[in-house]
Amino acid sequence: MAPTKNIFQGLTGHEYAQVTTYLHQQKKLNLTAVVNSTSWDNVIVTLDLLQPNKTDALAYLEGRGPAPARYARATLQFNSQLQPYIQEYMVGPLPVKKGLTRYEELNYIFTSGRGRINVYNADGDAIAAFNLKVGSEIQDITKLLLNGTATGADDDKLLIAGSDPLTHSGDRIYQWNEFYFAHTGEFFSETILPTSLQFKVDLTGRDPSKWKVVGWYYDGHYWPTTAAFRKGVETLTRRPGPNVDGSWTSTDQQGDKLPRDHLYPPISIQPEGPRFGVDREQNYIEWMDFSFFISNQKETGLQLHDIRYKGERIIYEFGLQEALAHYASQDPLHASSAYLDSSYGIGTSQWNLVDGFDCPSHATYLNTTFYISETTHVHPNSLCLFEYDTGYPIQRHLTSNHVSASKNIVFTIRSVSTVGNYDYLFEYSFHYDGSIAVTVRASGYIQGSFWTGDGDYGFHIHDNLSGSMHDHVINFKLDLDIKGRKNSLLKTEFVPITQVYPWSDGQPINTMKVNRSYITSEDDSKITWAKNGVAAYAVVNKDKLNSFGEAPGYHIFPNSGSTAHLTVQSSSALGQSANWANHNLYALQHHDTEPKSAYAFNSHDLHHPAVNFDEFFNGESLDQEDIVL
């Protein structure tokens, strides 16, 4: 059914296996199979398709050229030296052929000039052991304050978890760790069981014997040494105890039954089967006048490609780039927590969906395939596609002799990524009126912090628990192509005016008008939503005016009341690793060298990220250019 091959689709199991074998054959890389590796071995972190360059892809999609050669993007971690690092490689063309297939560093898509980033927590097992040793040394105190221990023993009631990202200060690397109460039931509820007790470790270098504890925190108090901490604990006037697991952490239904909830609620049925087409081989989808390809990328999950309306391309690419959760707290661990979730694999976290709950029971499900620890994993039923009646008309009008009404049927493709405590529901929906929406919802457990008595960082929501204020900022790339690649960014603004009109008898009239202007340079293209929604933005094609003289295009606007950029300014926790989070909308000139606003492993070295989004802005023209939002 697909008109062409899906050139965006991830590697096949066969390709994964071939590339893995090929890489292991390269003596220079000195790779060890992941299953046999120690923290001093070089390993394959991941493989994925290197997405084709747009120019090559368009030539193929428009029948002007061959399918672009397929390349794997290989993320390798080099642990065999004192300073471990990740380096990206490209391997291809695929399939692997002797003499033809090569590997080389993948550098051209990174603003730093290299697809490389230093890694400072390569020795994860040693770090965990170090922390448990600390837990053992102060087990008298954890028993006293928290009624438990974290020593590595089977009867530990506590566990230790560290901050993400690490803190870089000068040439030192630090991590704050917190004791958490371990869950006791069947629910992994640790993120709402903080204890407040935290210690800071200087993790610099790869010799664990040189690591040391350089600070303690508990319930608002700070001590620079373990000795001071031991002494200080004796003088504490407040000993609130830990957050303790219990039925309150259950995600199952609790409490009084709701009236009439024993009856089955309304449910959507699909009386004549699906009204959309799916080419499962090519991951190609058609609904009404829309068609598109999908891919699933390990780090960023579901992506949409070559979205067409009545056969005409309107979007080249639409997909998640990164999801940030930035916390603030009076305690050091949560104050330095700023998760860049693509590093955890938003794609590989797309698990099976719950039929009838995550998606309507008449949904069509697709599998996704990812490469994890050198093996191909299939996640069954991890995407769903369905039409749905929103339950209100998209149009209706009544007169004394006629009524017209149109159902608002929406087509949706949805995935849910469970990244630790959080479940992100991502969906793209297509509407009869031509609009396309992306929606993100979050569920699961919050990451609470310990309640220390003031409300500067959240509400007091359980015995010793703070709701823990945080910002979610989710970044999507949208590459619209309106009647060709060359487009412009139209700004329309409602402005109050006072004006004398020819007909107003010389009287000034207080009214409003719409100002139209074009944002013509990247110097002006970092946009925050205007107050009261008075400014609207549209990507239009000025060279293809319609018969009324208006430029055709797509209007971009926030679909919900909670679309926000990051509150924190120049975040200490983030460094330069997520500069896309500072505004609501950006427009840039497309370059094959700038395919992604984020890099999943930026957080390893947040002051020296491989992709610094700010560096995309260099004053280039946005006047009838290939604009990317």
Added chain:
Amino acid sequence: MAPTKNIFQGLTGHEYAQVTTYLHQQKKLNLTAVVNSTSWDNVIVTLDLLQPNKTDALAYLEGRGPAPARYARATLQFNSQLQPYIQEYMVGPLPVKKGLTRYEELNYIFTSGRGRINVYNADGDAIAAFNLKVGSEIQDITKLLLNGTATGADDDKLLIAGSDPLTHSGDRIYQWNEFYFAHTGEFFSETILPTSLQFKVDLTGRDPSKWKVVGWYYDGHYWPTTAAFRKGVETLTRRPGPNVDGSWTSTDQQGDKLPRDHLYPPISIQPEGPRFGVDREQNYIEWMDFSFFISNQKETGLQLHDIRYKGERIIYEFGLQEALAHYASQDPLHASSAYLDSSYGIGTSQWNLVDGFDCPSHATYLNTTFYISETTHVHPNSLCLFEYDTGYPIQRHLTSNHVSASKNIVFTIRSVSTVGNYDYLFEYSFHYDGSIAVTVRASGYIQGSFWTGDGDYGFHIHDNLSGSMHDHVINFKLDLDIKGRKNSLLKTEFVPITQVYPWSDGQPINTMKVNRSYITSEDDSKITWAKNGVAAYAVVNKDKLNSFGEAPGYHIFPNSGSTAHLTVQSSSALGQSANWANHNLYALQHHDTEPKSAYAFNSHDLHHPAVNFDEFFNGESLDQEDIVL
């Protein structure tokens, strides 16, 4: 099923009839039956229930007192004098009993001190005749420019419609009128068939022989007299012609059939029947832990009363106050158009709903009853109530050994008001998480203006048609009572900070915190939504802290991305008649003398409205007082 009588419910047919008869018996009022009336007769404009005072109502609802005496609110228009006016009356107690039932002016709920407003268009028939005479006098020109006439003859292709509200300037009253192309098909499409040809009439006084045309406008040109206009027409270089009706104005399906649209789309069914209770006698509704009464008011439609959660009142009153559509244009008629739709009767415009389109086919329908022209009218199936599955979970979490997911079933009560060209869909929805949302959607025909070649007031959307920029501002009253009447207004604000912490080694950390404060006075209670959504507002009860020390309450936030206040500042078109439109949110101390932010007939005399919302603000305390939003 209702625990008490619905004391908010409108008058019964019997009460309407009784009060009508009673009023006609009052010689002093000198009323004429509407059917027999001329423009010089006093008439009953409308009757409705005078809503009880909150103090009396609460006494009854809480079992501390009797049901408040029922009073009718009678809106009478006195046309028998040179300056016609509307005066509001209260008639009661009901039922009408000789010697007991009285009528008196209803003044205490109006900021002007009187429930009275001057009326300047009482002579509607004479105005229409005057305008047709103008149309006849220039029929040579309308034929030339517009290919039609508006003379009152059967073969008129044009009609004439005037601005709302009238323009008041000094002691003169003006109206701009525009020739419209009359619809030719079955669709009342006039509002997208403007011709641009407009004339201004000085309507001052009640003697039509003294009315006169004092200005002409066409396609950007203005002439102060008809003579000048006649002359000017000859020199026009642009004669764009009218907007002509055709298939493009149809609201029925047109164009190519969509692929697979011959199949029936998904549809919601209710396998075990409704899971809510409706007391049709008392208009009382129960869903899950929520219960409430409804009323339907002639001017403002559906209103909710005494909303309880688990039996505890959380909202005393929730309902629409007014809907404003404010236009701007280079032409005088649309520049002075600012519709206050309650004057057209948003309640009486609640017509029958289209089953399966306006509401799911398993919805429960209710009738509404209104008093129109001294008769009781039943609008069948004009409210619908239904549960609906939003199609995404309200909660879900997945772990390696457990998944929990909860359907997001929402209970909705909906009405659709067709006010001329516009269909407003109003709904209140209740959610499992305790949240309550009000949503307004608009459909129908836009009111376009004539396209005169520049885009300062809209986009060019058809041959001679401008999309006509306008603001919709819709005002609701929400009277929350959180654990009693005395509440406070909490503001929580996310602010970026740079701070040195005890644990930060003297380093300043760029992070954020939440500022909590209370808005304690009406002086500070005109609120616009903060940029980036950083400020949140909640009505809370500071005197009933929960076990964690937090004040219980309801958070108020915009549910969509398009919740706006009026762009225009100090609107010339509106005068003082809709000052509630200038901000997003207001908090006020409740007074029985301030039950409504708007008055349906304010637009008759917009510089001297009976209710001027600004006058509600007099610096009163909002610190543990009965707060109304």
